[in-house]
Amino acid sequence: MNITSLLTKDTVLLDLAATSKEAALSELVGKLDEAGKLSDRETFMNDILAREAQSTTGIGDGIAIPHAKSSAVREPAIAFGRSAEGIDYDSLDGQPAHLFFMIAASEGANNDHLEALSRLATFLMDGKFRERVLNAATADEVLAAVNDKERELEEPEAPAESGTPVESSPQEADAAPQHGKILAVTACPTGIAHTYMAAEKLNERAKERGIPIKVETNGSSGVKNRLTPEEIAEADVIIVAADTKVEMARFDGKPVIQTKVGKAIHETDVLLDRAVTKDAPIYHAEGKTDKGDSPEPKSGFYKHLMNGVSNMLPFVVGGGILIALSFFWGINSSDPASDEYNAFAAMLNTIGGGKAFFLMVPVLAGFIASSIAERPGFAPGMVGGLIAITVSGVEGADGGSGFLGGIIAGFLAGYVTLFVKKMFAKLPDALEGLKPVLFYPVFAIAITGIIMMLINPQLTKLYTGLSSFLEGLGGTNQILVGLIIGAMMAVDMGGPVNKAAYTFGIAMLDAGNFNFIAAVMAAGMVPPLGMALATTLFKKRFSKPEREAGKTAYVLGACFITEGVIPFAAADPARVIPASIGGAAVTGALTMLFDISLRAPHGGIFVMGLVDGGVMKVLLYAAAIIIGAIITAFLAGMLKKPAVQAA
DSSP states (O other): OOGGGTSOGGGEESSOOOOSHHHHHHHHHHHHHHTTOBSOHHHHHHHHHHHHHHSOOEEETTEEOOEEEETTBSSOEEEEEEEEEEEOOOOTTSOOEEEEEEEEEETTOOHHHHHHHHHHHHHTTOHHHHHHHHTOSSHHHHHHHHHHHHHHHHSOOOOOOTTOOBSOOHHHHTTOTTSOOEEEEEEOSSSSSHHHHHHHHHHHHHHHHTOOEEEEEEETTEEESOOOHHHHHHOSEEEEEESSOOOOGGGTTSBEEEEOHHHHHHSHHHHHHHHHTTOOOBOOTTSOOOTTSOOOTTOSHHHHHHHHHHHHHHHHHHHHHHHHHHGGGOTTTTOTTSTTOOHHHHHHHIIIIIIITTTHHHHHHHHHHHHHHOGGGHHHHHHHHHHHHHOOOSTTOTTTTHHHHHHHHHHHHHHHHHHHHHHTTTSOGGGGGGIIIIIHHHHHHHHHHHHHHHHHHHHHHHHHHHHHHHHHOOHHHHHHHHHHHHHHHHHSSSSHHHHHHHHHHHHHHHTTOOHHHHHHHHHHHHHHHHHHHHHHHOGGGSOHHHHHHHHHHHHHHHTTOGGGGHHHHHHOHHHHHHHHHHHHHHHHHHHHHTTOOBOOSSOGGGGGGGBTTOHHHHHHHHHHHHHHHHHHHHHHHHHSOTTOOOO
């Protein structure tokens, strides 16, 4: 399938009217909708914005490739837009974008579609093609440029001169003895555009410089040009340019340069220079890189813990909201002996509390362990987490050691699995296939399980004692706890301190105390709402892009997505962070003062109706959030320099 079957005259806009990034996206989405390519314009727009939230699709050189795989796409298509003046698109090189190619891929897009879409990304690496499209006077000229480029790529390539092999076999690579053998892997979150652009740029520059290279792409249509074990063994250096997870264990013991996929597009020569000079740390699959580079991504207490927390959150959010919904029929609606009993409510409560919530701690432990020991750690982690919540050994403590035990079980299982893997490292090659299916699970589960059975009674006593102490705090002490929790939610906007406060709120929710999660959620909503309000009240202190970001921050804050304040904090941390902490801390304290309890762990304004205590409590909860947002807004307005004028 060629690109002109996806890019047609009715999806070409030669003169974009938009002057902002969001307006440009909306205009292109509208063009696709008018052409009948979408079944739901709003849903596709949301999917496009969700992709932009991961990382900008403004790749530099005046180009932006917004893209999304979406259920709202009726027919895969490409929309082209052009802006003569240029639009501030938060591009990687900081320059305005002039050319826009919006890729709309259906959720079930086949490989032909995905390969055509990715091929467009490689077209844009050609400066002559970009110039031709930029100067096209009509839609037909744009399509002609695409057609000519298609034909150019379909023509058989002349054999490369000695010393300049591209995508070469090991034998061809020997033709260039002046350079070592270099391999590369590229990957981006959606696997549509940046993956292939990075691969094309690496191939192009390597060919020009006479450097033999082979590039593997991890795209939506699967892994292409896969690196073989033999090639990896012979490689001098491996470049991994990826913004998403790729298979790394195969590179154990090899020099590896790890970087973002955008670096391969815009700093290609820097990466190739490092590869040629072998300026790369040795990669260790189960540890850290050698000195001279940053730690391997899977190292460190926080990364392991966050791997568990992030994978646990769907169980927390889904289960918690289902439990909260069941209370619409009454607080005892799931109890068959109660007059409030409702069969549907009981079903929701069972699904949310009996099943989803029950799996929270085992999933937490399982993914902590798998972060440490990769896949072999998952089973012992799950078993350890299950023991943590089911084997208490303490009378009256049915919940075991809860989150505390789950975290300990996860780390225990992870490091036990590493020990077991080392224990069997020297087995004959003939038994290699039995390691992951027999030796690792049997020994790792047994050792983890035995240790957890022995220590969990003591962990249960510690956990129940800590829970009782926190639940027993009252009056001024409880307000102080709310103040601290609120401040923690705003310190690093989704970072480790924020996540620690949120995890504490979830632990208390699991223990049956609903005040703490109410304070956590309210405080987490304040930073983005406060900064959004500041951009409205103090417009002259914010640039035009910041004011545009403020509109989005209203929505993100209302949805309890604290990360919505990050664009402001990154631009001016010395003023935005203190302002955010001030408002969030007040909100946390007020929530505790008002004795607000909430059984939903996420959802922002959409779950405020589930606050215990009726309409008055809901209003008080809203008031606490509004007061905090106002405080943050005015603190930001006072702290921001008057010299920062609107663009």
